[in-house]
Amino acid sequence: MERIYLDNAATTPMDPAVVKVIADAMQNNFGNASAVNSWGREARSILDRSRHVIAQSINARLDNEIIFTSGGTESDNTAIIQTAMKRQNEGRHIITTAVEHEAVLKPMQYLETQGFEVTYLPVDQNGEISLDDLKKELRDDTILVSVMTGNNEVGSKMPIHEIGEIVADSNAWFHTDAVQAYGLLDIDVQADHIDLLSTSAHKLNGPKFLGFLYQRDGIKFDSYIKGGDQELTRRAGTENVPAIAGFAKAVEIDNSEEKQRRRDRYYGFKKQLTDGLKANHIDFEINGKMNAGELPHVLNIWFKGIPNDAFITNLDLNGIAVAAGSACTAGSLEPSHVLKAMYGSDSPRIRESIRFSFGMENTAEEIDRTVDQIVKIINRFLKK
Template sequence: MNHIYLDHAASTPVHPEVAEAMLAVMKGQVGNASSIHAFGREAKRTVNAARDTVALALGCGPDELIFTAGGTESDNLALFGVSSALKDQGRHIITTAIEHHAVMHSCERLEQQGFEVTYLPVDRYGQVHIEQLEQAIRPDTILISVMYGNNEIGTLQPIQALGELAREKGILFHVDAVQAFGAIPFAAKDLPVDLMSISSHKINGPQGVGALYVRRGTLIEPLLYGGNQERKRRAGTENLAGLAGFAKAAELASAEMEERTRRDEELRKALLDGLAREIGQDRFHVNGHPSEHLPHILNISFPEMGTETMLMNLDMEGIAVASGSACTSGSLEPSHVLEAMKLPEQFLRSAIRFSFGLGNTTEEITQVSQKVGTILTRVRNRR
């Protein structure tokens, strides 16, 4: 069976050059970056080089980057770190109703600790409106957290405008850019953003490595205590091979972004055109913003068939897709993102996320649209 992987929003395949960079470290280095002998100094150079490379790709200073174990830890560090540091100044946080669960569940935990959280609604395309943010701001608001590009529907948020408002009000602004980093061009230093989360395994790097950008002067308390790593902001021995791989992935993502965007948009169009040809435009619905979206994420509802049934049928055909966030796939509950968009029940319970990336071809996409057509025809004939 020919397997087709269309779940790059969950995790991407490791780029061959990334694997080579990691293997070179695993085979050639044994030191701890905190040790003062020659082996330790060599390890420290690996960490510093990785920090320089990732910072360059993100558009920030190396000293503004905290390495973490991935996007979830980065989100947690941003929310809990800022809340702890600023709790005497206020206990109100603003986020949106469509954030990743790393932010949503962190906010729920902060509510249990005595903080108040406002969850901004979104429109039918999944976008936040700045007027609603302005209305939600209070004198005791200390942090606003908004995802750059949604991991389920791909919709982009007006980060520039939201950040400018936050800065005008003197409120820290955190952006979960895990899906956006490497997919669309931006530089952290040019945005009105104080904290930004990114992850390696969304850009063809290894799993278990990420980073949090913290603008100079931003107050933040650590989550982990122990050694003095990461300027005492995140204790723990550095993952040398993981960081080397993250750096190489970030370097490649920056260099190849234009080509990647062109390819992903081509695959997106090919799938939409193929579905229109195979099943007809009236038998599927695209969820998310029609123009303000990440190029590699496409969320589609097939009202004739429930999400789980379509997932199972596609998997049997060797096609890997998702029902939404990788952290909640397998759950029979409807997506909180689609619910917040107030989609009709028929779209809510039949949504499939296709996400493109390294290795995908237009020939594969043609096969996928044909398979979807076959599956839906099979269901129709059973009725």
């Protein structure tokens, strides 16, 4: 049975060119980048070049505004918790949204136990916040606003540029979790007034357990991890130079032309899948909205009357990988907090929706086969 992987929002396969760069560095550049010997200098050169490539990809002003981390979770936790600790004497109010990833929501919940006040902005049925709501909630004691660039479950894109302009006129710092958006959407930290930004390499065909935190020059807080003086004393621990070299290679591959090609290709897959369902008279609705401005690779569909756990199992038995929500929470069998925020806790959507997410290895033929299997599974359910 030929398998079809449509869970790229959870993780992506590494690009073969990335694997080659990592393997080469593991064999030939094993030195410690903090060492003063020639092996260390070679590793430092790779580290510096990789940092430059990544800084340029988001229009960072300085290469040293990039801090390498273990991934999106660490980057989010560092930005949120360390900002709170650093600025708690200026204020103890933080604003976020109800549809953030758990890597943002759980640090927020932790800070609430430490005496901070967190406002969770609601979203509409497109998964977007109201800018008026944000303006109303901003206060003199607001120290941080954290809003994701694009949602990992339904693909909605937040108005990051407008949010950045609003926050820039306040006392708060602006953090965005760009884990799902980096590599697919154009990100400009200068134009969008972003102070802190989190990413993860494995979402754009790079290695796992690696990401970066963009920290605007002039923002300073203590290292979240205590130890050595790596990353200019901002993140202790010996840098994983081979993986970082692979991350930079993934970013280089994803140039502006390739990024646009992938956006067009993935949006085409969305159209192909939904058009196929319509042609077979399947009763479904899209959660959120489907247009070229949203995350191009994420498509969340409500299949009316079909429990998502049974649906996912049936697709998996037929070699097709999909998800019901975030891979970081799906194992708990809890209903999607994103769909609850969008449609209410009583909506049948929260237990009858499937997320499809597309990637570099998918083909039009795979989408057609997926549609065929969906139709067969739904018809079996309807006959029961």
